[in-house]
Amino acid sequence: MTELERVRAEDQRLAKERQRIARDGPKLTGAKLEARLERTWRRPPGILGWLATVDHKEIGRRYIITALLFLALGGMLSLAMRLQLAQPDSNLISPQRYNELFTMHGSTMMFLFAVPVMEGVAVFIIPLMLGTRSTAFPRLNAFSYYMYLFGGLLLWVAFLLNIGPDIGWFAYTPLSGPQFSPGKRADIWAQMITFTEVSALAAAVVLICTILKARAPGMTLARMPLFAWAMLVVAVMIVFSMPSIALCSGMLISDRLVGTQFYNHYEHGDALLWQHLFWFFGHPEVYIIFLPATGFVSVITETFCRRPIFAYPVVVLALISTGILAFGLWVHHMFATGLPRVGYSFYTSASMTVAIPTGLQIFCWLATMWDGRPRFQVPMLYVVGFIVTFVIGGLSGVIIASVPLDLQLHDTYFIVAHFHYVLIGGAVFPLLGILTYWFPKITGRMMSETLGKIGFWMLFLGFQLAFFPMHFAGLLGMPRRVYTYPAGLGLELPNLLSTIGAFVVATAVGLFVVNGLYSLYRGAIAPPNPWEASTLEWATTSPPPPYNFAHVPVVDSKTPLWDAEGELPVVTGLRVDEKETLLTTVVAASPDLREPVPAASLWPLILSIAVAVFFISSIFSPWAVLFGSIPCAIAAAAWFWPKELNRNPEPVIT
C-alpha cells in the first residue's frame, strides 16, 4: 500500500471507532442520558472524593460557606470593638487587644470575606449562567479554595494563639517593620496576604478563561449576562492589582526575616514605598469587591422588574471604565503624606471621574425599575436598600476626594462611615439579595420570605443607626483606630448609637443565617425557575446535576429563557463516557473545541498543603524557601503530568 492509502485506511478505521463512542443527541436523551452523565460526572464517594472534587458547584459552595463563617468571626470582633467604644475612657478591652481586634476585623473582612465570597458566588454560578458544564481549569479552582482556606486558618489560629497581628489591616511601615513590630505577628499577616492573593489570582484565571472560552454557542459577548461581564472585569483587575500587594508584603517579610532595607530610609529605602504599593492594590481591591455586587444588582433587577437592564452597552462600558479608572486613584489614600500638592489634584479629578460610570449604572438600574414592573420580594428589597445606602457612601466618597476636605477627614470616623456605607451598602446588601435569589438554585429550596423581609428591615435600619452617627464622630474630631476617646468632645452619643446599631446589624445577619439553615431543611422545594428569570442557570434543575446541562444550550438573545419558544435549542455531540465540555470562540461564541474536563484529583489539595508548609515555614526561616520548594515542585509535577488519554484524536470542529 502506498503511504496515502495507508493513511486513508487508518482514517476510516478511526472514524468507525468514533461512531461507536456514546454521545448525547437524538439517540441518547432524556432519563437515560441523565443517568449516563450522572455516572460520568459525579465525584468519587467518601471523604477522599469530597476532598478531591473539581465540581465548580461544590467548590463555590465551600467558598461561600467559609466566607460567611469569616464574616461571622469578623463581625464578632466588631461587636467587641463597639462595646469598648460605647463609653469614653473605657477599660473593657486593653489597648493591645483592641489593636489586634481592629487589625483582625479589617483583614478578615477584606481578605477573607469580601473578595472570596464574590469569587465563590461567581465560581458557582458562572458556568451555569453561561450554559456550560464546567469551569476552565477545575483543579486550579480547587487549589484556589484550599489556598484561601489555609490562609484564613493561618491568620485565625495565630490570633487565637495570641500571636495575631496588631498593625492595622493596612500595616503601614515602619510600624509593621522589624523594629516596631517585634515577633512574628506582622509576618503572619503578610503571609496570609500571600495565601489569599495566590488564591485570588488562581480564581481570576479560572474565571477569565471560563467567561471568554466556555460560553454557550450563540452567547456572543454582546449577549453575555451583566454579571459575567462584571466578573470578567473583576478578574482582570485581580490579575493586575494582586501582584502589587504580593510584592510589598513579600518585601516586608524580607525586611523582617533577613534584614533587607526596602522600607528603611536610613539605608535609602522609603517608608512611603509601602503605601504606594499597598494602595495601588488597595484601591482596585475595593472595586474588586464592589463590581461583582453591581453584577448582582443587575441580575436581581432584571428578574424582578421583568425586563433586561436598560442600556446594556452603557452598563458594560461603565463596568470596564470603572475597572480601568480604579487603577488611577490610589494616591487619594495618601493626601496627608506630603507629596507634591499639585499632583494631588490629579487624583482628586480621577476619584471624581470614577463616580461617573457608577452613576450611569445607577441610572440604568433605576430606569429598568421605571420601565418594568418591580416585584418587591426579598432580593429586590436588598437592591432598593443598596441604592439608598450605597449612594450615600459614594457621595461621601466624592466629599473626601477633595484634598482640602480630605486633609481634615482622613483617618477619622468619617472615613470609617464612608467605607462601611460603600462596602456594606454596596456589596453586602446585594450579596444577601443574591444569596436569597440563588439559594433555590444552590440548595433546591426557597428561603423564607417572611424571615427574609424582617431580616432586611432590621439590617437596613440597624445599619443606618450603626454607621450614620460615625459621620458626626469624624466631624467632631474622632480619629480612627483609637481604643478609647476622652469625655467632653461630644463623641459619647454617636459612639453609643453606633454600638446599639452594631448589635442590631449582628442580629439581622444572624437572622439571615437562621433563615438559611432553617430553609435548608424546611424550605419549600424549589422548581427549576422559581423567579421566572431569563438566564441559563434557571434552565436546569434546582440544584443542578453534576453535569449542569444534559445538552449544551444555544442562545440567540440576552434573555434566553424569556425569548425561547418552548424548549431551548441545544447542540449535541458531547461524549457521555468521559467528562467533556464545549469551548467556543471568544467574541462570537461559535463552537470551537471539545475539551476534556479533568477528573477529580487530590493533587490540588496536596500541592496546596505543600505550598502552605512552604509559606508558613518561610515566616520562620529563609531556608524554608529552598527546602519548601521541593515538595511543591513534586506535587506540581504530579498534577501537571500529562495524562494518557484513551481516546483517538477527533477532528477539530471548523
Added chain:
Amino acid sequence: MSIQHYQSIFGNAATEVRQFNTLFVIFLVVCAVMYVAVIAFLIAGIARRRRAAEANTVEEGRHHESDPAMRTGLIAWGAVVGTGLVALAIASFVADRSMANAAAHEKLSITVTGNQWWWDVQYNAADNSKMVRTANELHLPVGVPVRIMLKSNDVIHSFWVPSLAGKQDLIPGRDTDITITPQKVGIYRGQCAEYCGAEHAKMALVVDVDSYPDFIKWWQHQLQTAPKPTTPLALAGYNYVTSRNCSACHAIAGTPASATVGPDLTHLASRRTLAASMPMSEGNLYGWVADPQSIKPGTKMPTIGLEPNELHAVVAYLETLK
C-alpha cells in the same frame, strides 16, 4: 484646671481652614441634591408600577423595548453628574490652591518631632539661646503665620489640630511641614491621626492660641531655667529626679538632668496636659509618676516602683516646675 476640649473640624480658627467650612457646605449641598435626585427617581420607579399598562416587561412581550424618555434621561443624568463633579473638582482645586498659597511668609518656625506616643516640640530661633523645648503643647500667637516642621523619630504619626489646620503626616526619613495662622484666641485640642502603635489613642496635643503679648510672655517664661527647690520635700525630690531613673530620659534646664530620650520637664507643671492624654493635676501627676503602665499600657516610661516618700518628694518637686 479644666480644658476646653475643642477638636471639631468646623472650628474655623485659622486662615488655613477658613475655606473648609464653605467648601464642605458646597460639597454637601451638591451631593445632597444628587442624592435627592436618585431617591426621587427610585420612588418614581417604585410608584410607577401601578400604571401597569405602560410597563415594558416580558409579560407584555415588550421587554426588548424601552421608554424613549429614558434615553434622554440617561444623557441628561450623565451630563448633570459630570457637570456637578467637574464643578466640585474645580471648587476643590481653587480652595486647595488658595490654602496652599496662604502658606507663605511664616514668621515663626517650630519643629515638632513625633515619638511613640508624645510630641517633642521645639521652637526654633536664629539665636540658639532663645530656643525653647517643650512637649505635647504648642503656644501660638494669634494672627502670625507659623511654619511647623514635622519629623518623626520612629513610625508615621500625623499632626492634626482640626480647628486650626488639616492633617499632615510625620514620616521618618521625610521632612514635611504645615503652616498655621491662627485667628481666634483659644485652646484647641488635636490628636495623632495615623495609627502609630499601642497608645495611638492617647497621643493628644493642645494648642494654646494667645494674643501676641501673652505669647511673648509665655516664651520668655519658657526660656527660664527650672527654679531651685525651696522646701525640704522638693529638695529631696530634686535629688531623686536629677540623680536617679528620671534623669536617664528627661531633661530639666538648669539641672544635671539633660537626657533627650523623653519629654523636656522644665516647665511641666505649667502645661495643660500630662502624658499627652490627661489634664494636668496633682492627682494625675501622682498616678502617672507612680505607675505609667497602668494609665497608658505599653508607654515607654517604665514603672519605677517608687517608695511612698520618694513619690511624695518627686511630685512635690515636679509641681514646682511651673
Added chain:
Amino acid sequence: MSSRFRASLALLAVATLALAACDREERHSRAKPMGETVPAGTSPDTIWPGGTVPQTLDPRAKLYDNNAPAISQGQSLYSQMNCGGCHSHGGGGMGPALMDDEWRYGGRIDQIATSIAEGRPNGMPSWRSKLTEDQIWQLAAYVRSMSGQPSKDAVNSRADAMSATAPQTLTPRETVQTSDTAEQ
C-alpha cells in the same frame, strides 16, 4: 468516629492550643516593679567559690530571654542610653565586644543583667539607679541577641537605622565562653 465526636475533638484541640498561647510574643508591660532584686556581686562561673556549682537561673530569665517585645525594647534602649558609645554596635571599642563569644562576667542573661546593674571594673557604669530592673533585663536580652543566643523567631532582623551589623536573624549563635579577666 462519628462526625460529632470528630467535631468535639477538633474543638478540644483548638482549646488546648489556645491555652498554650505563645509566650514569645507576650508583651509584659505590666511588669511589677521588682526593686533591688538582682543579686549583688553575682560572679561568673570560673571564680565561683568552692567549686563549679552552677547557679540556678533567675526565674525572670524566661520572661525576657526569648521574648520578642523585650528584645525589641532593649534594642531601643541600647541606642537611647548610648551603649554604642563604648560598645559600638556590638563590635566594641572602649568597651569589650558584645557580639563575640567571650564573656568576662558571664553570658547568661542574669549575669549580663548583673553586669549592667552593678557596673564592672575598667569603665562599665552601674545603671541600677538609672534604669529599672525591667529595662535592664530588656537590655540584657538584646545584648544576648548580638551574639545570636536567643531563638531566631524572637529577634528583630534590623533596626530602622543605618546598617552596621549583619541582620540579627542571620547572626550565627556564638558559644558562650568565659574569658579570663586577668588576660585583659
